[in-house]
Amino acid sequence: MNKQWFKDVVVYQVYPMSFQDSNNDGIGDLNGIKERLPYLQKLGVDVIWLNPIYESPNQDNGYDISNYEKIQPVFGTMDDFNDLLDAIHKHGMKLLMDLVVNHTSDQHRWFKESKKSRHNKYADFYIWRDPVDGHEPNNWGSNFSGSAWTYVPERKQYYLHSFASGQPDLNWDNPEVRKNVYQMMRFWLDKGVDGFRMDVINYISKPKDLSSAPAPNGSKYAPIEPIVTNGPHLNDYIHEMNREVLSKYNVMTVGEMPNTKPEDAVKYANLDGKGLNMIFQFEHVKLSANSNKRLGKWSDKKIRLTELKKALSRWQNGLDGRSWNSLYWNNHDQPRAVSRFATDDPKYRILAAKMLGTTLHMMQGTPYVYEGEELGMTNNHYHDIHQYEDVESINAYHQFSDKEKIVKPNTMLNYLADRSRDNSRTPMQWNNDQNAGFSKVKPWYPVNPNYKYINVDVEKANPYSILHYYQRLIRIRHHLDLIRYGNYEELDPDDDQAFSYKRHYGKQTLLVISNFTDKVIERDYKQDRANELLISNYPDDKGRTIRPYETKVYLFI
Incomplete structure (x- = not known):
């Protein structure tokens, strides 16, 4: 490697x-x-x-x-x-x-100049298109709801924005x-x-x-x-x-x-x-x-x-x-x-x-x-x-619950509670x-x-x-080339309770077993033959018994 x-x-x-x-x-x-x-x-x-x-x-x-x-x-x-x-x-x-x-902001100097005219230095810094039948150039929808196009009267054209209207896409072909x-x-x-x-x-x-x-x-x-x-x-x-x-x-x-x-x-x-x-x-x-x-x-x-x-x-x-x-x-x-x-x-x-x-x-x-x-x-x-606070979340709520009415407000709020970007902010x-x-x-x-x-x-x-x-975790990773560079081998892909895999590097093998449930399960990957239990989130090791949300990492040399 x-x-x-x-x-x-x-x-x-x-x-x-x-x-x-x-x-x-x-x-x-x-x-x-x-x-x-x-x-x-x-x-x-x-x-x-x-x-x-x-x-x-x-x-x-x-x-x-x-x-x-x-x-x-x-x-x-x-x-x-x-x-x-x-x-x-x-x-x-x-x-x-x-x-x-x-993209940039629509307040960026490049865009402010670009929207003024079709014939200045920055005219082609963004993606502009003429209206089609008096409407948007196509039916592309923004990632933040609504059309991906916004009309600018000065140019009598639409500009493309993959996200919010205040985020015009740059023209990288220029x-x-x-x-x-x-x-x-x-x-x-x-x-x-x-x-x-x-x-x-x-x-x-x-x-x-x-x-x-x-x-x-x-x-x-x-x-x-x-x-x-x-x-x-x-x-x-x-x-x-x-x-x-x-x-x-x-x-x-x-x-x-x-x-x-x-x-x-x-x-x-x-x-x-x-x-x-x-x-x-x-x-x-x-x-x-x-x-x-x-x-x-x-x-x-x-x-x-x-x-x-x-x-x-x-x-x-x-x-x-x-x-x-x-x-x-x-x-x-x-x-x-x-x-x-x-x-x-x-x-x-x-x-x-x-x-x-x-x-x-x-x-x-x-x-x-x-x-x-x-x-x-x-x-x-x-x-x-x-x-x-997140513009994506607010726009989605109003589009799907208020405008299109394809989701009940309470259901949409459940979706936001689970997926909104605000959860991480x-x-x-x-x-x-x-x-x-x-x-x-x-x-x-x-x-x-x-x-x-x-x-x-x-x-x-x-x-x-x-x-x-x-x-x-970070110290162990820094210490072992096996973790950073070893090859990966998935174990039992159809197991719907545990995520288990091995890593191989030279003569060393790492075995990782993680229980993604609140149930006690049994798994046998010959962990009793390991040279060392590197790390685990329980204070002891029950061998083949894997407790709720237990994770164990074994080293074989």
Whole structure:
């Protein structure tokens, strides 16, 4: 196995708005992150990924960027950023920035100029089309509900936006767009940034044919994602980006790529170093999508373990020796892992959170820990639409419940409680003081009420906590080449209660057994012949007996 530094690290994702408020305005900031670096260092992570901190009108919480080379004022100044970057490096960690270049904000200078005229320097920086019969150019629907097109009277044309109307898609077929993006990337890399997480990077190459597409029964719009992902020039643009920028720096890159398969990842993130280092795939987090295709992800359906195993195993086997996996349960766009993939029932939450962490961290790939995951933070389980902040959630509720009336309001609220992005964006829970120690004033978004017993201070004080367990997971991973580089072998794919697999590296074998149920089960994988029980979430080992949400990792030499 070719050893490269991005394969050896564990990444911690920080959602800046919700991590730590240092100046008591209710919003997390750069200086707050700097204050918490000793915590992250002690956790053992190697890389910090920051969600967007650029200037933005915040229509989509920073993913609508109005100036790529300025810091959003509520987060601090460029001097604050420089100090944070320096402090991260002094603590022996690296920094991954969020690169959002499929779209900008409609307040970006490029778009403001582009909308003025069809004949200026920026006229073709975005994707414009004439009306068809007085309406949108086609029936594509935005990921955030409604049409993917918005009309601009000045040009008498529509512009394409895969997401909110305030997020116009850039025209990557224009060489000047790519030139400007690469220049911006160098601005940050020259500061010493250690790489990029690239937001929906496989959206950047649009199909040549922008005609209408089949829509789900009863729907006015065709979902845009399968239409615009993995376009005809995507690989060309990724390789060009690598040649022009990435190859000139010792950096780590991960591309967010929904609607991709392992064979796609091998093209875009081949181990030859000419593309990206890895991608974020979505197969395992889309398994519980609604059977009604009009509703897409909105559902409260539980994931079947056999399907989860099949999805994760497909990526483990499909990328082995050819590309590299990114390992994650949740992030800023996904609900809390323990609530979704296991249980947040207080009786089992701690065991379940440790089990999930073990199952993921023992696989081949680079693990990503989302802020609070190491505490077993849970979904908030809201019950009123007015409690939501996320534009995607609010739009979906009004479209499906109010306008189309295909889902009853209470049912849609159940779906939001299970799947809304807001579940992951509540403030970090540091202690049981006011606002969980996040801020001394009312936070921009309410703290989960369970912070009184789920917080860093409680976890630190308990040597058997989830936090201490994650520290052990990370240490073990850093110590064993077998975990980082070993081949993967799934065991009993039809087992709907346990997720078991082996890893092989040289003469060493790792056996992982995880019970995803609250039942006692029996499994015999000759674990009694193991040389060592590396880690488990129970204080003793009952051999073939696997207790509720138990996870065990054995080493054979």
